[in-house]
Amino acid sequence: MITVHFIDAKGRRVTVEAKPGDSVLDVAHANDIDIEGACEGCMACSTCHVIVPDPWFDRLPEPKEEEEDMLDLAFDLQETSRLGCQILLTEELDGIEFHLPRATRNLLIG
Template sequence: MLSPAVDSIRRRSIHLTAACQHGDITRPAPGTGIKLHFKDSKGNLIKTVEANEGDDVLSIAHEHDIDLEGACEGSVACSTCHVILDPNSYDLLPEPEDDENDMLDMAFGLTDTSRLGCQVQLTRELDGMTATLPSATRNMFVDGKKPTHH
């Protein structure tokens, strides 16, 4: 029997992208990938990219230099990768887990179709999805940090 600490670590799920698991990124041939449109908070198109099934929105944004923070690096410990999805795509996704909902509660500009980009994995059904970046983010560690006396 394993100690409770080791057992807890073994049961914890870890979200990794294909790049982290295999060490390289293989992008789809043009016209064959899942199209993902990124828009700014005013609705202006930032960039349209193609990604693979299983990629997450945060990783794709970082790969294409789109300004989506992701301060916790996808560990669901912040809300800085908050995106607003188009309603049709939002409805195709599974319901957010409790930890994602907890972080979304702290997101700036929360909407009915808000999700954490690190938790949105692309599927063929999501081809053509639009992810809109909010006008600001809340980084609770940086924004809420109180100075300490020396």
């Protein structure tokens, strides 16, 4: 199992366990972490936006161009922002932490 830490905008930390291969979005949903994921992980929104602190950010694979395009629409975008649906957990990421942005912007809801 992989230990994952989520820190919300108020600094509250929730630590959960996940299986290798799980996406951060799926782990958040399975543990009632407040990450929306309006498009259900098909990379059509930015509501699963997470901020990955250094040095964890450098351990992740480079984002694809489609992910970068969706991140441009995210609220509270940081240099180390990623979409949770695109991060698959591996043993090397044991202990990783993700900061949740102050808010999300859901462009799917008109």
